[in-house]
Amino acid sequence: MTQITYYAYTKYDLALLFTLLTLIDSRLAELETDNARIGELRTLLHQSVQRYDVAYKQSMKSFLTETIGQKDTARDKITKVIEWVARYWTELPDEEDALRGRRIYQPFKDFDYRRDEALMAQNGKWQNIAQVYAQADRLADLQAMGLAALVTKANTLTAEIQQLMQQRQTDSASYQKGEMAAARQEAEQLLAQVIQYLNALLVVSPDQAVEQTAQYIQQDFNKTEQQYQQGRKHGKKDDEGDVTPVEPEA
Numbered sequence: 222m223t224q225i226t227y228y229a230y231t232k233y234d235l236a237l238l239f240t241l242l243t244l245i246d247s248r249l250a251e252l253e254t255d256n257a258r259i260g261e262l263r264t265l266l267h268q269s270v271q272r273y274d275v276a277y278k279q280s281m282k283s284f285l286t287e288t289i290g291q292k293d294t295a296r297d298k299i300t301k302v303i304e305w306v307a308r309y310w311t312e313l314p315d316e317e318d319a320l321r322g323r324r325i326y327q328p329f330k331d332f333d334y335r336r337d338e339a340l341m342a343q344n345g346k347w348q349n350i351a352q353v354y355a356q357a358d359r360l361a362d363l364q365a366m367g368l369a370a371l372v373t374k375a376n377t378l379t380a381e382i383q384q385l386m387q388q389r390q391t392d393s394a395s396y397q398k399g400e401m402a403a404a405r406q407e408a409e410q411l412l413a414q415v416i417q418y419l420n421a422l423l424v425v426s427p428d429q430a431v432e433q434t435a436q437y438i439q440q441d442f443n444k445t446e447q448q449y450q451q452g453r454k455h456g457k458k459d460d461e462g463d464v465t466p467v468e469p470e471a
């Protein structure tokens with residue numbers, strides 16, 4: 222007679238636990254049975270997994286993302302104009318003008334500034350460029366080329382983007398401690414109830430379909446724990462993964 226034993230899944234990270242939940246949710250969906258309690262638990266777990274999914278996705282994003290994107294687009298346009306104007310000035314016939322263009326254009330090359338990079342990279346590289354432009358002779362070049370105001374705008378946008386990114390990270394962490402934590406707790410409790418009931422059913426009323434499902438669920442637990450242990454070998458640190466048998470419901 223099969224009895225489901227499971228590892229302490231409360232130690233799993235959000236993504237790994239969600240993988241386990243979806244596997245077991247699908248096992249129960251495939252189970253053909255007239256047992257009313259299984260039907261009830263199946264529905265409750267499925268709904269809980271759906272709430273977990275929504276909460277997890279929300280924890281990975283923020284309403285600030287759109288604002289950050291808008292400011293990044295504005296900065297891209299401004300820095301593109303600065304770069305283009307500087308490059309154009311390098312081709313001017315007047316040597317002093319061409320020299321100004323080269324001095325303003327060179328930092329884009331030195332710091333390999335690209336507008337398709339990750340925001341953190343763009344922020345850091347633009348700050349490096351801004352430090353060069355803050356020098357007295359570079360400021361004079363920018364003013365002569367009519368670019369000083371655009372550089373100031375790019376500096377302001379970069380500071381705002383950084384601030385919003387920090388706020389987004391704080392908001393995400395707060396959400397994970399609130400909505401995500403509640404969704405996880407609910408899912409973990411329902412999962413325990415499912416296993417307890419299946420184990421009890423296998424004792425008092427053995428059924429081939431239920432036993433087959435229990436075997437599949439055991440395989441899912443084993444595979445998930447294997448993934449967890451592999452992750453620990455690559456640097457993740459967590460509690461030990463002792464096998465915990467689930468006591469049947471009375």
